[in-house]
Amino acid sequence: MLSALLIVDDDADVLKAAAAALARTAEQVDTASGPEGLTEQARRYDAVLLDMNFAVGARDGAEGLDLLDRLLAADPALSVVLMTTYGGVSLAVQALKRGATDFVLKPWRNEALAEAMRTAMALTVERRASGRALNLDDLEKRAIERALQLYEGNVSHAAAALGLTRPALYRRMERHGL
Known part of the structure; x- marks a missing residue:
């Protein structure tokens, strides 16, 4: 089975940069510009890199946290790494408490992003193999x-x-x- 990542962000430049940074991390790297229809596709991916804000001017991360909840409800074994420009420690902790695997601030370092996604993919594979979520x-x-x-x-x-x-x-x- 192919290793597959999904990157979700409303900014086309961020999608391109993240896809380029992760090109060697997985055999398949897909992108999406919004949350529509993603929960139905959750099981196709080994990990998701998810932006926290999609509406213009949004900075509270509520949309990303909502989508995180929906993705994990669709596939509890899926590892989701959240990313944002407007992150603070309290938002990162809230995301981790709600089931995120990791939290990345934009701009990221490419190697650190790739390592976070490799770890996330390995965790998803482990969870699916063992048949349990955390x-x-x-x-x-x-x-x-x-x-x-x-x-x-x-x-x-x-x-x-x-x-x-x-x-x-x-x-x-x-x-x-x-």
Whole structure:
């Protein structure tokens, strides 16, 4: 079976740049300029790179989060990497809590984007092979790892972004072996 990626963004230049950056990452790289009809095609892809805003002037990421929910409802094993220009740490954490595999800020570094998508594709393949999607503990661990990464290991800031106290975050980190 071909490895396949889907890139979804309303900006044609971003679609071209991302497709070029990911050309060697998958055997098939498709693009779409909007969310219409994508949930029906979710199972065709090993990973999706998804913009968070599609309406002119939108910056809150609500459209991307909504599409993330719909894609994961259609295929719980699918890995979705969200991207935005207007991202903040709280939006990234919210996306990870809702099931995103990773979060990329525009402009990206090509190698970092390719690595994020390779990891996402491998995770989808693993999930489909095992017949399960991530459970809540897996999602929590990933959200904690990502928050710590975003705040360069600063536990106080990561805890605040996750809506936890420091002691609660330390307990969860210990439970997950972090």
